[in-house]
Amino acid sequence: xxxxxxxxxxxxxxxxxxxxxxxxxxxxxxxxxxxxxxxxxxxxxxxxxxxxxxxxxxxxxxxxxxxxxxxxxxxxxxxxxxxxxxxxxxxxxxxxxxxxxxxxxxxxxxxxxxxxxxxxxxxxxxxxxxxxxxxxxxxxxxxxxxxxxxxxxxxxxxxxxxxxxxxxxxxxxxxxxxxxxxxxxxxxxxxxxxxxxxxxxxxxxxxxxxxxxxxxxxxxxxxxxxxxxxxxxxxxxxxxxxxxxxxxxxxxxxxx
Amino acid sequence: xxxxxxxxxxxxxxxxxxxxxxxxxxxxxxxxxxxxxxxxxxxxxxxxxxxxxxxxxxxxxxxxxxxxxxxxxxxxxxxxxxxxxxxxxxxxxxxxxxxxxxxxxxxxxxxxxxxxxxxxxxxxxxxxxxxxxxxxxxxxxxxxxxxxxxxxxxxxxxxxxxxxxxxxxxxxxxxxxxxxxxxxxxxxxxxxxxxxxxxxxxxxxxxxxxxxxxxxxxxxxxxxxxxxxxxxxxxxxxxxxxxxxxxxxxxxxxxxxxxxxxxxxxxxxxxxxxxxxxxxxxxxxxxxxxxxxxxxxxxxxxxxxxxxxxxxxxxxxxxx
Numbered sequence: 001x002x003x004x005x006x007x008x009x010x011x012x013x014x015x016x017x018x019x020x021x022x023x024x025x026x027x028x029x030x031x032x033x034x035x036x037x038x039x040x041x042x043x044x045x046x047x048x049x050x051x052x053x054x055x056x057x058x059x060x061x062x063x064x065x066x067x068x069x070x071x072x073x074x075x076x077x078x079x080x081x082x083x084x085x086x087x088x089x090x091x092x093x094x095x096x097x098x099x100x101x102x103x104x105x106x107x108x109x110x111x112x113x114x115x116x117x118x119x120x121x122x123x124x125x126x127x128x129x130x131x132x133x134x135x136x137x138x139x140x141x142x143x144x145x146x147x148x149x150x151x152x153x154x155x156x157x158x159x160x161x162x163x164x165x166x167x168x169x170x171x172x173x174x175x176x177x178x179x180x181x182x183x184x185x186x187x188x189x190x191x192x193x194x195x196x197x198x199x200x201x202x203x204x205x206x207x208x209x210x211x212x213x214x215x216x217x218x219x220x221x222x223x224x225x226x227x228x229x230x231x232x233x234x235x236x237x238x239x240x241x242x243x244x245x246x247x248x249x250x251x252x253x254x255x256x
Numbered sequence: 257x258x259x260x261x262x263x264x265x266x267x268x269x270x271x272x273x274x275x276x277x278x279x280x281x282x283x284x285x286x287x288x289x290x291x292x293x294x295x296x297x298x299x300x301x302x303x304x305x306x307x308x309x310x311x312x313x314x315x316x317x318x319x320x321x322x323x324x325x326x327x328x329x330x331x332x333x334x335x336x337x338x339x340x341x342x343x344x345x346x347x348x349x350x351x352x353x354x355x356x357x358x359x360x361x362x363x364x365x366x367x368x369x370x371x372x373x374x375x376x377x378x379x380x381x382x383x384x385x386x387x388x389x390x391x392x393x394x395x396x397x398x399x400x401x402x403x404x405x406x407x408x409x410x411x412x413x414x415x416x417x418x419x420x421x422x423x424x425x426x427x428x429x430x431x432x433x434x435x436x437x438x439x440x441x442x443x444x445x446x447x448x449x450x451x452x453x454x455x456x457x458x459x460x461x462x463x464x465x466x467x468x469x470x471x472x473x474x475x476x477x478x479x480x481x482x483x484x485x486x487x488x489x490x491x492x493x494x495x496x497x498x499x500x501x502x503x504x505x506x507x508x509x510x511x512x513x514x515x516x517x518x519x520x521x522x523x524x525x526x527x528x529x530x531x532x533x534x535x536x537x538x539x540x541x542x543x544x545x546x547x548x549x550x551x552x553x554x555x556x557x558x559x560x561x562x563x564x565x566x567x568x569x570x571x572x573x574x575x576x
Binding site: 059061080083090093097099100101102111113114115116120122123125126127132168171172 | 430433434436437438439440441442444445448449451452453454455456457458459460463466
């Protein structure tokens with residue numbers, strides 16, 4: 001038996017000097033970070049600090065200008081997004097991106113279908129595809145949406161849609177979760193439920209959490225990285241971040 | 257009620273119809289059924305995958321031209337290889353056009369598909385390849401024959417009628433299967449939010465290209481049937497008028513529904529037939545494009561969901 005602690009020292013997802021420029025603007029500048037299974041790794045920073053650009057590069061939605069990305073021993077810098085997704089990089093979006101006219105279950109089933117073989121078997125009915133249905137039901141169960149499975153996704157509450165966003169991500173059976181502001185616009189009760197879910201998910205996922213709700217971040221995160229103007233100014237345990245003078249002046253404000 | 261009941265009853269009625277039809281009406285039904293196949297093929301792109309193509313007539317025209325040109329002067333060709341050749345040629349051009357045009361989106365996709373269709377149009381219009389702007393005749397209609405036994409002779413009206421009906425039923429059934437399959441559900445997801453589908457792990461380009469090629473091949477089937485029915489082809493088959501007309505058919509019938517595509521083809525062809533009729537409309541028949549256009553504008557304004565939305569609208573109105 002190998003000690004899980006030593007395994008955890010090798011990050012599942014790692015960025016190396018990752019940089020993205022838009023014309024003259026450097027949105028992300030030389031970011032080197034590791035994301036471990038068993039950790040909620042929060043990335044915080046003001047608007048425009050480069051957090052979403054970082055997620056977009058890690059998930060493959062946007063190519064990096066320079067630097068590299070490594071996942072589970074592979075250099076995935078040049079992999080297109082669908083390939084990364086099938087390999088186990090799941091992401092959620094800041095703006096809800098569910099399929100509103102489909103049922104809640106179909107939203108998840110569709111995501112679960114991506115990894116299945118024989119997509120071209122047109123004589124097989126999608127609604128009876130047991131493999132994707134089972135995965136979808138499991139994802140809905142985890143996200144607490146089982147009772148709403150047959151509802152049209154567009155009729156869910158805002159919080160429900162955010163939960164569905166996570167469930168759709170889980171339905172792709174990811175190993176890394178890249179979550180872009182999952183708590184945005186959520187009520188207190190919904191936030192609690194989401195935090196409990198993230199706490200459970202980190203057991204067997206590496207979680208990158210971009211979030212503006214600082215109370216939530218300091219409660220749930222095992223590691224916090226602070227970005228300012230595209231650069232990492234600190235990356236440490238929450239207590240150390242709270243005490244960090246650079247972070248206080250640059251981001252948290254003098255009041256903290 | 258099971259969703260296939262209405263289409264099956266419609267197909268059975270169509271199968272029984274020749275007994276009571278005049279030759280003119282039977283010819284009209286054949287024409288409508290061919291356009292229904294064509295409209296269904298575009299419905300897979302526009303309705304299922306959300307890809308609005310304004311160059312779909314290119315595949316119809318290529319299917320038609322290959323049917324005539326591959327027959328040549330050597331007497332009747334066997335439909336067993338002529339039909340696959342016509343559909344295959346259309347599919348090949350669809351691979352080429354799709355591979356390039358599917359790298360663009362929205363209005364750019366519309367323009368690129370239009371450009372490729374115009375390119376094909378001018379190849380047939382301005383070169384001697386297919387008889388130039390006059391087109392060419394198909395002197396011998398395809399047959400299926402084993403030894404001395406003729407199983408199918410598309411020169412016979414009845415054989416043509418049932419072949420066209422079989423093509424319509426087959427196309428409809430194939431698209432219905434696709435829509436309920438995982439492939440069809442993936443296309444629907446791409447239509448709603450392609451980026452989300454990529455994030456879930458779908459290599460969306462391949463799905464869209466597959467839909468584009470299937471749609472092209474089915475348009476080639478319609479082209480084969482049209483060439484056989486008319487006994488001639490000309491470059492107008494590939495013109496953007498034709499691409500626009502088939503788009504209007506599915507808009508008229510209701511985008512996103514196979515039945516809508518068929519109803520749209522019926523309505524469009526009948527309206528065109530009506531407005532072109534000098535016996536009914538006298539000198540106004542010369543201006544059929546104006547009357548047809550105004551009618552379609554009125555339809556689209558009153559029924560934004562197409563004729564297929566009429567039922568819901570009527571029953572909804574009854575409740576109000």
